[in-house]
Amino acid sequence: MLGYYKKDIEKTEVNNTKPEIARSIFRRITLFYICGLWLLLSCIKTTKLDIGTVHIVAGTSKLTGKIITPNRQNKNSIMVSITVLHPISGENIKYEIPVNQSGEFAIEVDIETDTTYVGLQTSLEPYKALMVRLVDSSVTNIDIAYDGGNKIKYIEVLPAMNLIDMTQSTEVLRKMIEYTPDTLGWVYPQLFDKNIDEFLKYVAKSAPKRLELFLDSNDMFSKEFKGIIAKDLRLFIYTPDIFDYEDMMKRNYSNSTGDTIGNPEIQKIDRSYFRFLKDFNLNDPQYLQTFMFSEFQLELLRNSILDLPEIGESDIPSWLAGVKAILADLVGFDDGQYYDILTANAYARQLNEQVKPLSEKQKEHITHYWKNGEIAKILFRKNQQVVELEKVKSPVVINDIKSIQKDKVIETIISKYKGKVIFIDLWATWCAPCLDGIKQFGRAKRDLKGKDVVFVYITNTSSPLKLWEEKIKGIGDEHYYLTGEQWEYMMEYFGFEYIPSYLLYNKEGILINKFTSFPGNAAIKDMINDLL
Missing domain, CATH: 3.40.30.10 (Glutaredoxin)
Structure with a gap:
């Protein structure tokens, strides 16, 4: 894989697109956390949360397959890497799977929704990412054949998937991310001296323009994947740049004026700036199948302007009451599953960033709120992994x-x-x-x-x-x-x-x-x- 980027280079229409990030979209796997109160507090949570077409489950799935190459090629040196979405425990996990001499590989992974999509890459063509569907308690098999130049000749996958969804999703997303208008006379936009409303309207136009050019009229993609790609694009545009307005405006000043020394006066923002969140419809369960969602959630949880409280040892209803007082008007709703996911992500922030196990009080709050539900199972499963990691972590x-x-x-x-x-x-x-x-x-x-x-x-x-x-x-x-x-x-x-x-x-x-x-x-x- 290529490396990441210097933070201060490369221009696109809306933000500073980072070199290599489009190629390694599945490595943006700092994904973090979500959860909340969406049923009456007196209700008992079900053991399986229904969110439209996606169910939250503390599940597992197995991926098997075979890499087929010209006969004399040594297959022992080939690696398959997959990135698995964990939207409840708030991160994307990357696994490296060795291929045996017969070209076969297999791995069983934890998943957090009954149907999820993983990003799959091989060391033969590391910049070609495939989207592969995994289903809870099931096996997905994928056979990939390469030619002598290490280019994919054909793919067979069971259960069957739309081949365009599988092979072209990351490519079209890359094109949209890297897009810069090529119209005559176009210049890099100067935004640092515009009012907040004008800036937010400008940003809001970016995703529809790209979708119109690269995705909307492409009938080869399924309706489902068009929705996933569109959501990932919007999340990418806003995360993390739009969350950090001051930093983005300083970079915009430098890029638009050529002045790398000056220190422009940037207007101050307050919580009302985040009114753009209302446009996302965050109760849509399809966000759980996007690669950027966990990172988006992390930015929201740690943003200093929003200043959401850390969950710590607060009971969940009390924590949610404080969070809703801040977020409800900004996101456009005060109930729904999104708040449950945000709560889980708040716990996951402790588990992922500090590698600190849940306290007994926190475990009591989780059990009291979710009973033996799937979110509780996911958090406790993650907690056990952190307990094991803490044993070997150096100070x-x-x-x-x-x-x-x-x-x-x-x-x-x-x-x-x-x-x-x-x-x-x-x-x-x-x-x-x-x-x-x-x-x-x-x-x-x-x-x-x-x-x-x-x-x-x-x-x-x-x-x-x-x-x-x-x-x-x-x-x-x-x-x-x-x-x-x-x-x-x-x-x-x-x-x-x-x-x-x-x-x-x-x-x-x-x-x-x-x-x-x-x-x-x-x-x-x-x-x-x-x-x-």
Whole structure:
């Protein structure tokens, strides 16, 4: 996979589209949380929540398949990766599946809706993402045949799917995301000095224009997938840029004027700014089948202007009352399933970001509210996974080296860990593939626990300090927060253009490897083990 991006480059009509993100849409898997009060508080929740055509379930599904290549090709080196949506526990999970010499692979995964879609990619054609349907308590089989140039020749899937839905969904989404008007005389829009209403109207026109050009008239897609793609596009446009108005307007000023030094006066917003949420119809259950929904929910839960309360050990009805007082007018409704999902996502934020298990009081509140319902089962299943992760998580160590000269930073860091293999991750809180790589490798670090290796995470001031402090609780290990000058020097010194980027030093402090983009757990573990 290619890496993520520098935060301050690349222009599109509405926001700064990030290079590579369209290609790796399924890696935007910082997806996080939702839930709430939609029945009368005195009612007993059912064990299966019906949300139109989608049911929330604490289910499992099995994916099997075969990769067919020219006869002499070694299939043992082929990997299949899938990204599974977990909209209730608020994240997208990526799995790497080895292919055996016969080309076969199989995996059983947890799912949170009775029908879900996973993004599937192979190491043969890593930028070609397929959408594959998984069904609770069922098996989906997909056979993919490649030609000698590692291009797909044909696909067979059971149960059957619309081939266009499966193969072209991510491609049409990429085209819409990357779209820039090519009309004569078009210029990058200057929005930083416009009033809020004018700006929001401008943004609201972006998705319909793209859908009209690339999707609406394409009858090859099913009606269902048109709805999913349209929702993912809207979520992508608004997340996270539109949530952070001040930051986006500063970048718009820089991009539209060419002034990278000036500090324009940006108008202040209040909660009323988020009236655009009413246009989303967030009670629509189809959002549970989009890849951007969890990230959208996370932005909403942690936004400092909305300032939704953390759920902590509050009882659910009381927490919901406070949340509805803020959100109801903005989203356009004060009941419905969306609030249940938002509540679950609020708990999941603790589980995912802090890797902190539920307290006994929190478990009591969940049981009292949802009884033995599916959302409770999902949260308790996730909680058990966090309990196991916490057993092997290393404590967080924050190292302050802001006073160190920029050309001495890496030397200072390396000198602290003499006699250890050092694996360094350059990342940021806003970089979804960075977070995805960290989450994936967190499951592999347990295998290296107790060995002579240290894990170092380096970011800079583009990561909001408060958010960084929250994120690293769930990461553990050694952390550095560089100044902008220190960071730019390091990126240039090592020749990195994008993040995530990585450095690997041996026990003698000699740089052995450097690379951009997370290559997978197996590759990194092999590199580290070779040096131990």
